[in-house]
Amino acid sequence: MNSVSVLAAPEIHAPPVEFSQLAPMLIVFGAAIVGVLAEAFVARPARYAVQFPLALVGLAAAFCWTLWLGFSEKPQHAAADGAVAVDGPTLFIQGTILVLAMLSLLLIAERAQDAFTAQAAALPGSEAEQESMADGGIQTEIFPLTLFAVGGMMLFPAANDLLTMFVGLEVMSLPLYLLCGLARRRRLLSQEAAVKYFLLGAFSSAFFLYGTALLYGYAGSVRLSAISAALSRSGGSETLLLAGVALLSVGLLFKIGAVPFHPWKPDVYQGAPTPITALMASCTVVAAVGAALRVFYVAFETLRWDWRPMMWGVAILTMMVGAIVAITQTDIKRMLAYSSIAHGGFLLTGIVATSESGLSATLFYLAAYGFTTVGAFAIVTMVRDTTGEAGHLGRWAGLGRRSPVIAGIFAFFLLAFAGIPLTSGFTGKFAVFQAAADGGAVPLVIVGVLSSAIAAFFYVRVIVVMFFSEPEPDAPSVVTTATTATAVALGLTATVVLGVLPQPMLDLAGQAATQLFVR
Amino acid sequence: MDLYIPVVVLGVLAFGFAAFSVVMGSLTGPKRWNRAKLDAYECGIEPTPQPVGGGRFPVKYYLTAMLFIVFDIEIIFLYPWAVAFDQFRGLFGLIEMALFIVTVLVAYAYVWRRGGLEWD
Numbered sequence: 001m002n003s004v005s006v007l008a009a010p011e012i013h014a015p016p017v018e019f020s021q022l023a024p025m026l027i028v029f030g031a032a033i034v035g036v037l038a039e040a041f042v043a044r045p046a047r048y049a050v051q052f053p054l055a056l057v058g059l060a061a062a063f064c065w066t067l068w069l070g071f072s073e074k075p076q077h078a079a080a081d082g083a084v085a086v087d088g089p090t091l092f093i094q095g096t097i098l099v100l101a102m103l104s105l106l107l108i109a110e111r112a113q114d115a116f117t118a119q120a121a122a123l124p125g126s127e128a129e130q131e132s133m134a135d136g137g138i139q140t141e142i143f144p145l146t147l148f149a150v151g152g153m154m155l156f157p158a159a160n161d162l163l164t165m166f167v168g169l170e171v172m173s174l175p176l177y178l179l180c181g182l183a184r185r186r187r188l189l190s191q192e193a194a195v196k197y198f199l200l201g202a203f204s205s206a207f208f209l210y211g212t213a214l215l216y217g218y219a220g221s222v223r224l225s226a227i228s229a230a231l232s233r234s235g236g237s238e239t240l241l242l243a244g245v246a247l248l249s250v251g252l253l254f255k256i257g258a259v260p261f262h263p264w265k266p267d268v269y270q271g272a273p274t275p276i277t278a279l280m281a282s283c284t285v286v287a288a289v290g291a292a293l294r295v296f297y298v299a300f301e302t303l304r305w306d307w308r309p310m311m312w313g314v315a316i317l318t319m320m321v322g323a324i325v326a327i328t329q330t331d332i333k334r335m336l337a338y339s340s341i342a343h344g345g346f347l348l349t350g351i352v353a354t355s356e357s358g359l360s361a362t363l364f365y366l367a368a369y370g371f372t373t374v375g376a377f378a379i380v381t382m383v384r385d386t387t388g389e390a391g392h393l394g395r396w397a398g399l400g401r402r403s404p405v406i407a408g409i410f411a412f413f414l415l416a417f418a419g420i421p422l423t424s425g426f427t428g429k430f431a432v433f434q435a436a437a438d439g440g441a442v443p444l445v446i447v448g449v450l451s452s453a454i455a456a457f458f459y460v461r462v463i464v465v466m467f468f469s470e471p472e473p474d475a476p477s478v479v480t481t482a483t484t485a486t487a488v489a490l491g492l493t494a495t496v497v498l499g500v501l502p503q504p505m506l507d508l509a510g511q512a513a514t515q516l517f518v519r
Numbered sequence: 520m521d522l523y524i525p526v527v528v529l530g531v532l533a534f535g536f537a538a539f540s541v542v543m544g545s546l547t548g549p550k551r552w553n554r555a556k557l558d559a560y561e562c563g564i565e566p567t568p569q570p571v572g573g574g575r576f577p578v579k580y581y582l583t584a585m586l587f588i589v590f591d592i593e594i595i596f597l598y599p600w601a602v603a604f605d606q607f608r609g610l611f612g613l614i615e616m617a618l619f620i621v622t623v624l625v626a627y628a629y630v631w632r633r634g635g636l637e638w639d
Contacts, residue, residue, distance in 0.1 A: 014611040033625050040625075040632035121578070 015081035021069065022079050022086070024062040024094055025158075028151040031058025035144030044137070051143035052109040058147060059105060062154075063098040066091055070512075078160050078517060082223065085160040085294070088515025092363050092508070093157045093290040100282040100370045101150045103487045107275035107378055108146060110483040112138050114388075115273040115381065117184045124187035139182060146279065149175040153283050157290025160298075160517070162212040162222040162248070165291060169208065169255070172287060173201050176280060180272040185388040193271025200254070200264045208251025214244030215299075224299040225517075231302045245300060245307055252295060255288035256344045259317040266329075269337035274389060277333060278377035281340050282370035289347050289366055296351055297359060297516060304354050311352050312444055318345030319451040327458045331391045332380055335458065336373075339417055342455055343369055349448055350432040353439035360513035361431035364506055368416075368424035368498045375491020376413040378484055379406060383476050390476035393462065398471025403478040409492055411463045416495045418456040424498030431506065582635050586627075593623050 019026065031054055038050045070091040078085050108116075116139050119132030152172030159165035181194030216222050218240040219230035230236060254261040269277045300307055322342025329335040347369075350362030383390050383399065383406075390396065400407035416423035429452065433445045498505055600616055607613075630636060 014607050014609075014615075033622060036625050036629050040629040 017081075018077075018079040018086075022084060024066045024069070024098070025151055025154045027062040027065060028058055028098075028147055028154065031055060031061075032144045032147035032151060035147060039141060039144065047140040048112060048138050051140045052105075052112075055105055055143045055147055056102065056109075059098050059102045059150065063095060063102070066095045066098060070095065083161055083164045084155070084158050085298075085517045086158065087517045088512035089290065089293065089359065089363060090158040092512035093286060093366070094154045096363075096367045096370060097150065097153050097283045097286050100286065100374055101146070101153075101279065103371075103374045103378075103490055104275060104279035104282065105143075105146060106483045106487045107278055107374075107381055108142060110481055111273070111275055111381055112140070112142060115184055115275055116142055116182045117187065117190075120178075120182050124191070129187075133184075142179060142182065145175040145179055149173075149179070149279070150283065153287035156287045157294055159291070159294070160224055162215065162224070162295075165295075166205070166208060166212060168287075168291070169205060169251070172284065173205070173255075176276070176284065177201060179276045179279075180268055182276070183271065183273040186271070189271045190273070191271075193268045196264055197268045204251050204254035204261070207247045207254070211244045211247030211249070211251060214240045214247065218244060224295065227299040228301065231300070241303075242306065245303065246310070248295065249307070249310070252288065252292040253314060256285065256292060256347070257341050258314050258344050258348060259321040259341065262318070262321070262341045262344075265341055266334045266337040269340070270331060270333045270391070274333065274377055274381045277336075278374050278381075281336065281377060282373045285340065285344065285347075285373075286366045286370055289344075289351075289362065292351055293359060293362060297354065301354060308352060308354070311348060312441065315345050315348035315352060315444060316447050318342065318348060319448055320345075320454075323451040323455040323458075326455065327461075329458075330393050332393055332396065332462075333391055335393070335462070336376060336380070339455065339459075340373070342451060343417070345451070346429060346432055346448060349436040349441065349444050352441050352444060353432070353435040355435060355439050356513050356516075357510075358432070358435040358439060359516060360506070360510040361428075361435040363509040363512060364498075364502070365428035365432050367505065367509070368428040368495070371491045371494035371498070372413050372416045372424060375488050375495065376410065376417070378487040378491060379410045379413070382406060382478050382480060382484055382488075384479050385474065385476035393465060395472070395476055396462070397465050397469040398475060399478075400467035402471055402475060406478045406480070406488075407466045409488060411466065412492065413495065414459040414462055416499065418459040419452050420456075422499045424495045424502070427499055427502040427506070579638060582630075586630060586635070589623060589626060593620070 035051055035054055038047060038054065042050050069086065070088075113136070117129075117133075118135065118137040118139060119129060120139060122129035122132055149172055152168050152170070152175075155168035156165060156172050157168075159168050177194055177198040180197050181191045183190035212222060215227055218236050219227040221227065221230075231241075250261065254264075257265040269281065272280065296304075296307065296311075319342055322338050322340075322345055326335050326338035326342065329338060347362055347365055350358045350365060352358070353361070381389060383396065385395065400411075412423070416425035419425040419429040429448070433448055436448075437445045596619065597616070600612065604612055
């Protein structure tokens with residue numbers, strides 16, 4: 001063998017790239033890149049007028065393309081040389097993320113000036129900060145950043161190998177770290193949230209990567225189907241496999257916010273600007289649960305007797321800790337954060353089920369929960385006093401007398417979170433619990449119902465505070481604008497429709513679940 | 520063992536070049552010592568002593584370092600692409616790399632227009 005042939009690379013073939021199937025993601029990323037160009041070349045006063053429509057049109061176009069992909073008769077297959085699985089669950093999740101992102105974008109655009117700082121780089125409380133606020137500038141970078149985050153969220157659950165999944169995870173997380181630190185009021189709290197989220201997120205990414213490396217050592221591939229195939233062959237190091245699964249789970253469960261990887265969630269949700277909290281609580285959760293579904297259903301399905309006990313424990317802890325700790329919260333955003341943790345536990349019961357009905361129930365739950373969450377956070381942005389949003393629960397006292405409609409809608413959202421019949425929350429919970437019970441996880445379902453009852457206590461307590469106590473003389477007022485009202489109305493409509501008439505959506509989720517790629 | 524001969528030759532060359540540079544520099548170069556020359560690094564910040572409270576770094580350093588990494592990564596991608604270029608049939612390879620470079624250029628345009636390249 002001479003030295004020339006050593007240096008010659010093996011034959012490289014251009015990989016096939018199915019642009020049509022990847023189009024929803026490409027449109028979102030493309031809109032984000034155009035947004036960055038707009039930041040560079042459009043005059044400062046005109047930027048907002050360019051960025052908001054651009055982002056909205058980008059998300060809407062991506063959603064239309066997703067719908068077209070979902071309802072066209074063409075057989076779908078893994079795109080980009082098998083790196084991205086464009087199957088039923090992917091399309092369902094991407095469509096859900098896009099709609100929820102559009103609703104969150106309405107909130108972000110509405111409050112671009114008074115929820116986000118005008119100059120993120122200025123030191124809190126410094127003269128530079130005062131000046132930039134007096135100028136009335138808007139940090140319009142939030143729009144491209146949001147689009148990049150949404151693009152990452154779409155790639156994360158669609159990834160068919162662990163490295164692509166990691167890229168999706170980072171593309172989703174990095175803009176969110178930045179966006180968390182941009183709140184206009186209580187700057188220090190916001191920056192603390194951003195730093196905490198960044199450090200813990202980077203830490204969890206490292207867990208994810210190490211798990212990927214160990215699984216590569218076990219299976220010789222990072223492709224999910226190859227890991228699954230390696231499982232059915234005997235041989236290979238059991239230690240590498242189990243350690244890899246455990247570390248990978250840490251990375252995924254961190255993003256879902258499952259106990260014991262949850263402590264970042266209340267701090268970050270509280271510190272971040274509320275529109276961004278809405279985006280994180282809805283879209284990020286959908287993306288993270290979607291990715292966990294794909295990993296556990298496609299790669300580790302045959303290993304379920306090993307990871308299920310772990311997942312049982314995590315689901316029980318998540319539901320109980322989320323519901324119990326929420327009771328002691330006095331800040332509305334922190335309370336919703338703990339509520340989100342508890343809902344993460346309910347979603348995990350759907351993953352534990354490891355069946356087609358578990359998959360479809362989890363998909364339905366994600367959509368139902370996302371809409372309710374965006375609506376609830378939209379109302380949190382509306383209740384304001386002289387210092388900005390009235391975060392403390394005590395400040396919400398008597399809201400039902402001052403603005404009965406808004407308080408009524410918020411009460412309805414809370415009842416949906418609690419899972420009262422005729423709301424989407426009930427249908428979703430019923431579906432995942434039924435799937436889990438069919439999968440043999442009856443004790444888990446009992447814990448789930450118990451923690452739902454505990455959770456109902458603090459949801460109802462907020463309703464009592466709103467309707468049955470006297471308002472303070474300087475109580476916050478409700479600021480209603482057309483865009484926020486649209487977001488609330490859409491969230492409300494979805495919550496009612498998915499509660500009263502859930503069958504079409506359940507069918508859609510069920511149909512999507514049948515198309516999961518396994519090989 | 521034939522496999523390792525190029526590696527060994529390259530290693531010997533690298534070592535020889537390093538030794539040559541260091542020895543020749545000290546033998547033939549002028550020796551006009553001043554304060555800057557005796558610093559650990561001839562540019563950038565003083566590594567010691569640590570200022571009270573850790574000191575604050577101008578954010579420009581990070582910006583420059585980040586830009587460097589962006590273009591560094593771009594070049595790292597360009598090299599293997601250039602080596603394998605003749606194996607891509609048709610325009611595919613060219614278009615893909617053009618897309619990648621345009622994306623990097625967008626970031627560059629943003630930094631340039633927003634004053635990231637001005638040091639003061």
